[in-house]
Amino acid sequence: MLGGGFHTLRAGLAAILAAAALCGLAGRASAAEGGARAAVPVAVSARLEQTERSARLTFVISRPVHPVVTPLERPDRIVLDLPEVNFQVKDAAPPARNGLVSSFRQGLFAPGKSRIVIDLRRPALVASVTNTTLPDGLSTAFTIELAGTDRDTYVKAARAAAAPASEPLAAAPARDPQAAAKPLVVIDPGHGGVDPGAMAEGGVNEKDIVFSFAQKLKARLEATGRYRVMMTRESDVFVSLGERVRIARRAQADLFVSIHADTLSASPKVRGMTVYTGSERATDVESQELADKENKADALAGAESPETMEEVSGILADLTRRETRLFSQHIAKQVVQDAGSAMRLNKNPHRSAGFRVLTAPDVASILIELGYLSSNEDIALLQSDAWRDKATGAIASAISRYFAQRTAVVRGAAVSP
Numbered sequence: 488m489l490g491g492g493f494h495t496l497r498a499g500l501a502a503i504l505a506a507a508a509l510c511g512l513a514g515r516a517s518a519a520e521g522g523a524r525a526a527v528p529v530a531v532s533a534r535l536e537q538t539e540r541s542a543r544l545t546f547v548i549s550r551p552v553h554p555v556v557t558p559l560e561r562p563d564r565i566v567l568d569l570p571e572v573n574f575q576v577k578d579a580a581p582p583a584r585n586g587l588v589s590s591f592r593q594g595l596f597a598p599g600k601s602r603i604v605i606d607l608r609r610p611a612l613v614a615s616v617t618n619t620t621l622p623d624g625l626s627t628a629f630t631i632e633l634a635g636t637d638r639d640t641y642v643k644a645a646r647a648a649a650a651p652a653s654e655p656l657a658a659a660p661a662r663d664p665q666a667a668a669k670p671l672v673v674i675d676p677g678h679g680g681v682d683p684g685a686m687a688e689g690g691v692n693e694k695d696i697v698f699s700f701a702q703k704l705k706a707r708l709e710a711t712g713r714y715r716v717m718m719t720r721e722s723d724v725f726v727s728l729g730e731r732v733r734i735a736r737r738a739q740a741d742l743f744v745s746i747h748a749d750t751l752s753a754s755p756k757v758r759g760m761t762v763y764t765g766s767e768r769a770t771d772v773e774s775q776e777l778a779d780k781e782n783k784a785d786a787l788a789g790a791e792s793p794e795t796m797e798e799v800s801g802i803l804a805d806l807t808r809r810e811t812r813l814f815s816q817h818i819a820k821q822v823v824q825d826a827g828s829a830m831r832l833n834k835n836p837h838r839s840a841g842f843r844v845l846t847a848p849d850v851a852s853i854l855i856e857l858g859y860l861s862s863n864e865d866i867a868l869l870q871s872d873a874w875r876d877k878a879t880g881a882i883a884s885a886i887s888r889y890f891a892q893r894t895a896v897v898r899g900a901a902v903s904p
C-alpha cells in the first residue's frame with residue numbers, strides 16, 4: 488500500500504518550473520532594485536499514503552527543506568515548522584476514514600514561517616524526514632514517514648517536547664471528555680463593584696451596561712444548546728484582571744469574550760462597536776489609550792498590589808501562544824463580519840492593543856467595546872433592547888461560525904495548528 492508512484496510526483500514538475508520561473512523574474516526585479524533575496528521554495532503537490540500502522544506524506548518541492556518536528560497532545564497532532572514555503576497544493580485530500588492520519592494541512596503560519604500539521608487518529612511519531620532528488624534532477628520529494636506507536640510513548644514524546652514550558656501549560660489536566668463535547672465560552676463583563684468603569688452623563692455606568700449585556704449574551708448562547716457558558720462575575724462585584732484570566736484558564740475555556748463600553752476622553756466623536764485582540768504593540772493611539780486605562784482598573788479599584796501576570800516561556804508555550812493569537816484573530820474577524828451586517832461598527836472595527844485581560848496564552852480571547860459612553864448616540868443604543876438583541880444575535884452567530892470552522896480542516900493562506 489505504501490508503494491511509490493512517482494508519476495504523480497513528476498506531474499508536479501511543470502508546475503514547479505512555472506512557479507520557479509515567476510520567482511526568478513521577481514528575484515531579478517528585486518535584485519535590480521538592490522536587494523537580492525533567496526526565492527521561497529515552492530511545493531506543488533501533496534500525497535498521503537497510509538495503513539493502520541504507518542503513513543507517508545510526500546510533498547514535491549523545488550528544493551530541500553528541514554522542519555522542526557513537534558508532537559502535540561489534545562488533540563494528537565504532529566506539527567512541522569519550516570521556513571516559508573509557497574504551497575501551491577490545490578485539492579484537499581478528503582479526510583481519511585482509516586489509517587494513522589485523519590487529515591493534514593499546510594500553509595503560512597507567520598511571516599517567513601510555514602507549517603504542516605498532521606492530525607492523528609492513533610498515536611504515531613515521525614520515523615524519518617527525507618529530501619530525495621527526483622529523477623528530473625530539479626525537484627525534491629520531501630517525505631515525512633510516520634510510524635504508529637503506543638499511547639505511553641506518544642505522551643512521553645509530547646511531554647518531552649513540552650518540557651521547556653513551565654507548569655501552568657504543561658500540567659493542565661486532561662479535559663473531561665463529557666464536558667469537552669461542548670465548547671466552553673467564558674463571558675467577562677468588564678469592571679464591577681468598586682470599579683464602575685466609564686461613567687457617562689446621566690449616571691450611566693459601564694459596569695451595569697456591560698453586565699446586563701453579558702447576561703443577555705449568555706442566555707442567547709445557552710439557548711442554542713451548543714455551548715457551556717460561564718461568567719467571570721455573576722453580580723456587581725470587583726474581579727481583578729489577573730483573576731479574570733485565571734478563571735478562563737482554570738476552566739479550560741475555549742473562548743474568552745470580554746465586554747466593555749468605555750469613554751475615549753480625547754475623542755468624543757469615536758463611536759460604534761470595536762473588537763480588540765491582544766498584542767504587545769497597539770494598532771493606534773486610541774487603542775493604546777484604552778488599553779492603558781483598562782489596565783489601571785485594578786489599581787483604581789484599590790487592589791492591594793498590581794499582580795504580575797504569569798509569564799510562561801519555552802518553545803511549546805510560544806507555539807501555543809502563537810496558535811492562540813491566530814484563533815483570537817479569527818474570532819475577532821468573524822464578529823466584525825457578522826456584527827457589521829447588523830449594526831454600525833467603528834470605522835476601524837478590528838484593532839489590537841496590550842490589554843491585560845487578553846493575555847491568556849492558551850485561550851482565544853477578544854474584547855468587545857460595544858460602543859463608547861463618550862458618544863451620546865452610543866449611550867442611547869446601548870440601552871435599547873432592539874440594539875441589544877441585534878448585537879447579541881450577531882456575536883452568537885459569529886461564535887457559532889468560529890467553532891464550526893475551528894473544527895473543520897483549515898486550508899488556505901494561514902494554517903491553524
Ligand SMILES: [Zn+2]
Pocket residue numbers: 677678684685693747748749781
Ligand atoms: Zn471598560
